[in-house]
Amino acid sequence: MPPVETAGRRRTPGLRREEAASRCGLSATLYTWLEQGRDISLTARTLALLADGLDLTLAERAYLFELGQRHDPESPPPPPIPAPVPEIVLKSLSAIQTPAYLLDSSFTARGWNQPAISLFTPWHESREPNLLRFVFLIPAARTFICDWEQSARRLVAEFRAETGHTQNNPNQLHLLDQLRQESREFLALWNARDVQAKKGGERSFQHPEKGVLRYTQLNFLYEGQERHRLIMLHTSAQPGN
Structure with a gap:
């Protein structure tokens, strides 16, 4: 799995790394590794915690799960294919x-x-x-x-x-x-x-x-x-x- 990189841009300006990690429900060590862009495997639940804690927009959340190669459990199902026109x-x-x-x-x-x-x-x-x-x-x-x-x-x-x-x-x-x-x-x-x-x-x-x-x-x-x-x-x- 490719690394999920957040290095270079902290989404919670004004918070210390430990505070940001706590807000996301993650350990300070894991959050540090994420900011450093280390090649680590994350579960869908961890990605969801990260997205919620950092107040990501829908587009940013989708991109995060795409990078992590995980399915977002909260993503809505795709809309049905419209019926054919007579x-x-x-x-x-x-x-x-x-x-x-x-x-x-x-x-x-x-x-x-x-x-x-x-x-x-x-x-x-x-x-x-x-x-x-x-x-x-x-x-x-x-x-x-x-x-x-x-x-x-x-x-x-x-x-x-x-x-x-x-x-x-x-x-x-x-x-x-x-x-x-x-x-x-x-x-x-x-x-x-x-x-x-x-x-x-x-x-x-x-x-x-x-x-x-x-x-x-x-x-x-x-x-x-x-x-x-x-x-x-x-x-x-x-x-x-």
């Missing part, structure tokens, strides 16, 4: 002439038609299928989406409304936990507790090649094995027309 729905999507895409209840894109791929170039090229993660974690979204702040606020309010329809959905809970950890802006908007039904309306995008494009968005709900929303965009008057 073939008839995907065929209907490809038959639409305007940009159209399909979102599941976690706001993950489950299908696109070609006009949508051409329109949402930054989103599609980011290889991030989830709309919320694209908006809050991919920098290109902030220039691609006109009025990004307003759109981000609306999107979070719509996601909160969607979670009310599918309570305790494991995929939604997994996504929510990720976003609250990775985006302070998402966390602030989520804590505002705004709720808004997913409606259409005017949408504007700064396309990297075509400039500002304006659309009117329409939403349609499909209730199958899982809730999906069909998003369609119809061209509005463009600047200068």
